[in-house]
Amino acid sequence: MDFLLFLVSFVGLCGWLDNWASAEPAALATEVTAEARR
Amino acid sequence: MMAGHFGLAATVKAAAPRTPLWALMLGTQLLDVVFVVLFLAGGIEGLTTVTGGTYGEGLIHAYWTHSLAGAAVLAVGYGAFGAWRWGRTAGLILGSVAFSHWLLDLLVHRADLPVLPGNAGDLPLLGLGLWRTPWASAAAELVLVVIGAVTYVRSIRGRATIPRRGVVAGTAMVLLLGAELAVDVLT
Numbered sequence: 188m189d190f191l192l193f194l195v196s197f198v199g200l201c202g203w204l205d206n207w208a209s210a211e212p213a214a215l216a217t218e219v220t221a222e223a224r225r
Numbered sequence: 226m227m228a229g230h231f232g233l234a235a236t237v238k239a240a241a242p243r244t245p246l247w248a249l250m251l252g253t254q255l256l257d258v259v260f261v262v263l264f265l266a267g268g269i270e271g272l273t274t275v276t277g278g279t280y281g282e283g284l285i286h287a288y289w290t291h292s293l294a295g296a297a298v299l300a301v302g303y304g305a306f307g308a309w310r311w312g313r314t315a316g317l318i319l320g321s322v323a324f325s326h327w328l329l330d331l332l333v334h335r336a337d338l339p340v341l342p343g344n345a346g347d348l349p350l351l352g353l354g355l356w357r358t359p360w361a362s363a364a365a366e367l368v369l370v371v372i373g374a375v376t377y378v379r380s381i382r383g384r385a386t387i388p389r390r391g392v393v394a395g396t397a398m399v400l401l402l403g404a405e406l407a408v409d410v411l412t
Contacts, residue, residue, distance in 0.1 A: 190261050194254055197231075201401060202247025205238070208394035209384040 226333050228406035229366035230254055230326060232373030235398065237322055239380035244315045248307060252322040255303055256330075260290045275335070280363070280410050281356030285337050292339040293351070296327035329369075333362050363410045370406050374399045 230253035238246045251258070263269040270287040289295045304320020331338060334352035341348060355362045378395035385391025 188261075188265065191258065194251075194258065197401065197405065198247050198250040198254075201231075201250055201398065202245060204394045204397050205246040205381065208381050208386075208390040209242075210386050210390075 226329055226362075226366060226409070227254070227257075228402060228409045229329055229369040231402060231405060232366070232369035232371075233325055233329070234322060235373030235377040235402065236369075237318065239376035241315070241318050242380060242384055244307075244311060244318050248311075248315075248319055249322055252303055252307075252319045253326055255299055255323045256287075256290045256296055256326045259299060260285070260287050263287075263290065280412070281333070281359045283356075284335060287337075288339050288344045289342050291327065291330065291337075292342045292344070293327065294340065295342045296324055298342075300324035300327075332365070359410075363406075366406055366409065370402045374402050 231250055234246070234249040234253045237249050238244065241249075260270050264271055270285070270290060272286065273284050275282040275284055285291060290299065300320045300323040303323040304316045306316075307319030308316025327338070331351055332353050333355040335354045335356060336350040336352040338351040339348065340346075340351065344350070355365060377398050381395045381398070382388070382391045385394065
């Protein structure tokens, strides 16, 4: 079970980081707009 | 060999940027994921250790997930899922990445990998046994991790929509892969 929890965490973190860094311009624009509104 | 598998996934991501990194990483570990599920489901598969149970001393009893034919079936299934979700090319890549687990295991495992599911026919078990020489096995993993880290950093620099994010993601990936290798080898 520890292995599965570790795997999900590691893979999830790496996948999220990659998506965050290479977000499509449209998604990025939405994100920036939301930040600006805040 | 967990870090080595992740290193390979990072390398493939650089060559196939449209395929999600999480799917590549999960694919490289798919055989072990199903292995753990079968282990938890009443010990259908299991693991013993040769002596102290440290790095490279595992001996698996995984006659289904880690048989050559079983690995091929899992790889085809994962590839079919990838093709359905992200297209044919991604499917081929994900299927190959899933099967790569068996090939890398063949390199490091002692002879505990069967050819047919359930070790049908009692054919000789396979494994080139690099784990018998832990430093050589660790060096092989290091090579996979370094290649993965370097190619990923180059790739994310080119793909990042904001350069700063590329630097952060690249640095984080280097640290994560390095930490995973350290945990793999030292525990």
